[in-house]
Structures are given as C-alpha cells and as structure tokens.
Amino acid sequence: MQRNRFLGDLLSQLLVRRGSVRGKDDTRDIYELSHALLSAEGEVSGLRLASTIMARYAALDMGERLAFFLFLNTELEINPEDVAQLATAYAAAPTPELFHDLCEAAEPKRQEFLRRLNQPVGATAGLVAMRVDLLKHLKNEPDLARTNQDFVHLLRSWFNRGFLVLQQISWDTPARILDKIVAYEAVHQINDWDDLRRRLYPPDRRCFAFFHPAMPDEPLIFVEVALTEIIPNSIDAVLSDSRTPLEADQAKVAVFYSISNCQKGLTGISFGNLLIKQVVSELSLECPQLESFVTLSPIPGLNRWLETQTDDPDHGAAAQSVLSGDAVPEDVRAMAARYLLGAKRSDGLPRDPVARFHLGNGAEVHDIHAGADTSANGSAQSSGAMVNYLYDLTHAERNHEDFATAYTVAASRSVQALSTATLVTKPKEPTT
Known part of the structure; x- marks a missing residue:
C-alpha cells in the first residue's frame, strides 16, 4: 500500500512538472483556460490546466483577481430556468434520472471548476489563499457571496474531521x-x-x-x-x-x-x-x-458595549467608572456578567464573539475576574476583565442544544448572581 501511494505521488509530481512546462507555452488567457478545464479537455489534461490556471492567478494583481472572481460569479452560475423546469418535472415524476439532472443543474459550475482546480500538489493551500483574496472583495462586491458560498461548501468537505x-x-x-x-x-x-x-x-x-x-x-x-x-x-x-x-x-x-x-x-x-x-x-x-x-478567555466586546451604556439610568455610572479605570473589582465583574448574560445581537445571540464560540460548543460561563489581563490590549477591550468557560462534558450536549434552540446562556449560580448584584457605584442623583 505504501509503495503504491509513493509511486502515485511521484508520478503526480512528475506530471505536474511536465505539465507546467507545457502550460507556459499555452497562450490562452485565464478565462479560456478555465472554460477548457470544465470541458472534455479538462477530463484529459486537467492536471496541466489546473497547474497553469493556479500559476496565472498567482501572477494577477488585485484588480485582475477581482475580475476573475466576477467571471466565476457570473459565467459559471446556475441557470434558474433550467432548475425550475427540472424541479417541476421531478415533483411530478421523482425518477432517479430526473433527480440526477436536477442535482446537476442546481450545482453551480463553479463547484466543479474548484474541484478540478484542486488537482496539483499544493492546490489546496492555493485555494485557501485564493479565498483570502475573495473575502477582501466581499464588502464592496456583495454579489460575490455566491462564489464565497461555493468555496465554503467545498472547503468544509475537504477539511472535515x-x-x-x-x-x-x-x-x-x-x-x-x-x-x-x-x-x-x-x-x-x-x-x-x-x-x-x-x-x-x-x-x-x-x-x-x-x-x-x-x-x-x-x-x-x-x-x-x-x-x-x-x-x-x-x-x-x-x-x-x-x-x-x-x-x-x-x-x-x-x-x-x-x-x-x-x-x-x-x-x-x-x-x-x-x-x-x-x-x-x-x-x-x-x-x-x-x-x-x-x-481563561478574553471578553473582547465588553468595553464597546459599556460605551453604549453610559447613559443608562441603572448602571450608567458603573459603566463610566469601569471605562475610566476607577471601578472597584465588584463592579467590573458585575458589569461583565451583565454583558455576557444579557447583551444580545438582533438575532438573539450574545454580542461577544468569544462567548458565542464557547457557549455554542456547550460550555458555561463559570467565573469572571477583574484585573486578570493588565496588558494594553486587555485594558482596551475589557478593562482587564477575563472569564472562565467551563467544559463539563456531562452537560455540554444539553448546553449546546439549549443555546442552539433558545439562545440560552448557561452560567454558574455565582455568575447569575453577579449579573443581578447591586452595583457599588450608584447613579448620580438628578440635580434640581
């Protein structure tokens, strides 16, 4: 088995080297080469074509790379009319043949293109790097989300457990x-x-x-x-x-x-x-x-949230005190508990990205500490506060399900008590 694998790897590298020489002599541009990779030519010479396309892409500047992504996004798109017709036909007669045709029509050509592009040695790393470029363009070109979705779909399958x-x-x-x-x-x-x-x-x-x-x-x-x-x-x-x-x-x-x-x-x-x-x-x-x-985790969104709370009649004074660095440890911990347990996005999930990660994995908010990170970054993002998330594998699955279905934040009794504790810093009395 090992000898066969070694021989296959050796032949693959030799083919790539030979193909790369022929690729340098190919005068077609990257778009023509891409169409060729998806054609019958790609079935025969896919390794050479993929190597050439990856080399051509590496030589493009950022503007040219954007044009290439726009090409993938439009030219290698599904045909909605074909999908609709086949879906109607399949609903009327769900035969294996129609199922095959419907699946083929519903999959963008981009996915097959990326699969064929992932043939040469090093192509997987090259495609991961290519997606970095794609993500840079998403903000200004939101329609590229279709191409990004195809990258994610394939990368999840290639990088599964x-x-x-x-x-x-x-x-x-x-x-x-x-x-x-x-x-x-x-x-x-x-x-x-x-x-x-x-x-x-x-x-x-x-x-x-x-x-x-x-x-x-x-x-x-x-x-x-x-x-x-x-x-x-x-x-x-x-x-x-x-x-x-x-x-x-x-x-x-x-x-x-x-x-x-x-x-x-x-x-x-x-x-x-x-x-x-x-x-x-x-x-x-x-x-x-x-x-x-x-x-022992950071709380990266704490200070940004506190900045939105300074006018709150109940805890605005404590929020201001934490931000200014004058708060007593009890108030730092209490405000962090209120943030982690109560501050939510519009979709119902916690505002804090680290909290979303660990709670989504089935952990619970176990304890909160003031003065835990005195670095410049720790002071800037959370006024030095940090949090322990506890991974109790006997409860992790239930915590995960509760979080996924109802956005329930699992927390220890001590942290729950902290989130409702009376603040040391009192609101200022209104002046008359």
Whole structure:
C-alpha cells in the first residue's frame, strides 16, 4: 500500500512538472483556460490546466483577481430556468434520472471548476489563499457571496474531521512550524523564542494543533493549555516568567488560555469545537487525575458595549467608572456578567464573539475576574476583565442544544448572581 501511494505521488509530481512546462507555452488567457478545464479537455489534461490556471492567478494583481472572481460569479452560475423546469418535472415524476439532472443543474459550475482546480500538489493551500483574496472583495462586491458560498461548501468537505490530524506542538517541533505558531498567535502575543519556550517546554504546558494532509506544514488552529492546581484568575500569572512549573501529575485543572485560528481562507469553517473536545480526550488519558477543563478567555466586546451604556439610568455610572479605570473589582465583574448574560445581537445571540464560540460548543460561563489581563490590549477591550468557560462534558450536549434552540446562556449560580448584584457605584442623583 505504501509503495503504491509513493509511486502515485511521484508520478503526480512528475506530471505536474511536465505539465507546467507545457502550460507556459499555452497562450490562452485565464478565462479560456478555465472554460477548457470544465470541458472534455479538462477530463484529459486537467492536471496541466489546473497547474497553469493556479500559476496565472498567482501572477494577477488585485484588480485582475477581482475580475476573475466576477467571471466565476457570473459565467459559471446556475441557470434558474433550467432548475425550475427540472424541479417541476421531478415533483411530478421523482425518477432517479430526473433527480440526477436536477442535482446537476442546481450545482453551480463553479463547484466543479474548484474541484478540478484542486488537482496539483499544493492546490489546496492555493485555494485557501485564493479565498483570502475573495473575502477582501466581499464588502464592496456583495454579489460575490455566491462564489464565497461555493468555496465554503467545498472547503468544509475537504477539511472535515476525517481529514484532520491532531498533533502536539512541543519544543522539539520543527522550527518552520514553531515560527508559524508565533506568527499566528492571536490572543496573547508571543514576544520571542524565550516566551515561546515558556509556553511549550515546562511539564505543565501543552499545545495542540490541527493539520490537514494537503497542508502538512500549516497549522489550521491551535490551542495553548496550562495545567494548574486551581482554576486561574489571571493570565498574567499563567504567563509569568517567574512562576514555578508544576509536575503534570499534580495538576487538577486544564486551562485553555489561547485558541488561535491560523488560516483566514478557512473563515467560517469551524475547527474549535472538535479541537477542544479531542484535546480534552487526549489530556484525560495522559493525566487522568484532572478534574476540570476550563478556559481563561478574553471578553473582547465588553468595553464597546459599556460605551453604549453610559447613559443608562441603572448602571450608567458603573459603566463610566469601569471605562475610566476607577471601578472597584465588584463592579467590573458585575458589569461583565451583565454583558455576557444579557447583551444580545438582533438575532438573539450574545454580542461577544468569544462567548458565542464557547457557549455554542456547550460550555458555561463559570467565573469572571477583574484585573486578570493588565496588558494594553486587555485594558482596551475589557478593562482587564477575563472569564472562565467551563467544559463539563456531562452537560455540554444539553448546553449546546439549549443555546442552539433558545439562545440560552448557561452560567454558574455565582455568575447569575453577579449579573443581578447591586452595583457599588450608584447613579448620580438628578440635580434640581
């Protein structure tokens, strides 16, 4: 089996190299090549055509790339009249033949084009990068959402759980991957290699990442974990360079303190839920004495929400106090609890993006801490407040269902009490 796979990979690379030479001599533009890829020519010479198109696309400037996306959006669209006629015919006589024809007509040609484009070595990474360009144009060209939907549809199938590989990132991981962990860290910046070593080398630190076989050197998402004796109330303590490391078998708590998505081209394809659950399983096997699995998470939307509450007659004074940095810890925690449990978007979901992620995965709001992140970013986005989300796998499925069906925010009794607690900072008495 391994010999056959090796031979297939070798032949594939040789064909790509030979095809790339012929591709340089092909005088057709990228649009003609795209039509050719979808034609009978694509059935025979698809690898060569796909390689040529990917190379031509890489040479385009942003304006030319926009024109290419507009071509995909209009020229490779479905024919609504054909779909309507076939749907009517199928409703009258649901035969397998009509079902086949209806499915074929209802699928945009873009999807088959992208499938055929994904033939050469490295094409998957190239298509992920192509979607990054597409997302940049969506704001000014909202009709491109149709093409974006086709990208998402295919990327979700190509990056489904069956293809993902969980790997532990350690200090012995190749430097080319460690460099990317540093670059992709999106929550707590890694300042240098010493900082990275403090997050990977000690016995009470772990890092796990998902990879895809088509992109073996590109992490898709990774999570940093601290093994602790108690649930922490400060990221400064977790990341302190002067702390005393704990032996793994002494830990009672696994703390997910940073989760970073690495590929902008995979926006909308969720890996976080799978990653957390699999890491919980891995750590449970390695450290069976662990009792709790929690996060120490930022509250990125808190201060933006507080700015909208400064005129509120009940808690406006406390909101102003938190924003100015004068609030007592009790008010910081209480206002954060009101935000996490009560601030909703127009669709009924919580305003906070991190809360939507963890609550959607079945976690509960477990505790809230003031002064937990004293960094410039922590002060700017949440006045230093952070939150623990608890992953109790015995309740995660029920929490997820309640959140998905009724937008119910699962929270501990202490956090529920915080959300209704009397504020220390009182509203000013109106002047006469």
